[in-house]
Amino acid sequence: MNNKKVAMIVVATLSVVVPALVAVLIYSPYKISADYEWLKSIPRFNATINSLTAVLLIFGGVMAKRGNIALHKLAMSLSLFLGVCFLLAYVTYHSTMDSVIFGDANMDGVLSEVEENSIGGMRTAYLTLLLSHIMLSAVVVPFVLLAFYFALAQDFVKHVKIVKFTWPIWLYVSVTGPIVYWMASPYYPL
Template identity: 40%
Template sequence: MNHPVEISEKKNNTYLIIIGILSVVIPVVVAILMFIPQTGKLGDLNVSFLPHLNAVLNSATAIALVSGFIFIRKGKKQYHITAMITAFVLSSVFLISYVIYHYQAPATKFMGEGFIRGVYFFILLTHIILAAVVVPFVLLSIYFGISKQYQKHRKIVKWTFPIWLYVAVTGVIVYLMIRPYYS
């Protein structure tokens, strides 16, 4: 029989504090990179390939998320765990790549006009907001899953999954829309 791992309240609180700190620090670092240009701080490092890599990472994350959803619906718990850890690792690599790119490269401006401009900025704005919002949801979902707090895990993933999937998919859409404008 599969019993939940006993976690002391003190240890549980420590993990929740760490998750809370990361949930604030990660969006703040990303916001700083968006609003304070850091171009060229890494010397001549060519990061022009990173937006393309980021689109691949976001696509793979979306595939891993959908796979994990399908696996858990089919009762394939081990496959679900593997898919979700894969999604988390891919998202983490994306975040590192995104930070490096925005630390090194100048911002790319979307030059589309008319209706498509409004569509682009709507998708971009919702993507950015939800990317910040999803951080604590993902961290808590992973933590509750790993610590076998399955009731809490099931409650939070009802929110985490659609938000995380939206962020991954819209990340690819934003890339495809702005791709023609990369230098």
């Protein structure tokens, strides 16, 4: 089997397995018992990772336009590394903790009518942003992996072609992640 075929199989497999694993962990009623206080800080850690990724993506894009390929490679490699770190932390968090419910002020795991009325349209705005963030984060994974593959394979024509729509989606996901965290942060347990 040639390298291109192996790469495409890896990209396809990861593109299915990663979102499926995340969905199972989020919606599973079974959580790994772990009573570690540091687990509660993972959402803030992930928001920081997303913020750093956004900065690196912008820097990497600027470096590519300026022709500084060495700094472009470094920025994009660090972005991918941070993406892997994010995924590992995200899986750790959601395998041990329940998801936060936006607006659940008393943190009892139920959004009462009173709580829902007190946040009004903010819940719709939050859920719209969250849904777009989640959907685009799942969609962008195979394209990011393909962009890296094309760069490594030195097929720069395909790399540039795929990056034209992959980069803005990845940047959107990296920017909306911290915004989603900031909006939901009052509802995380301390």
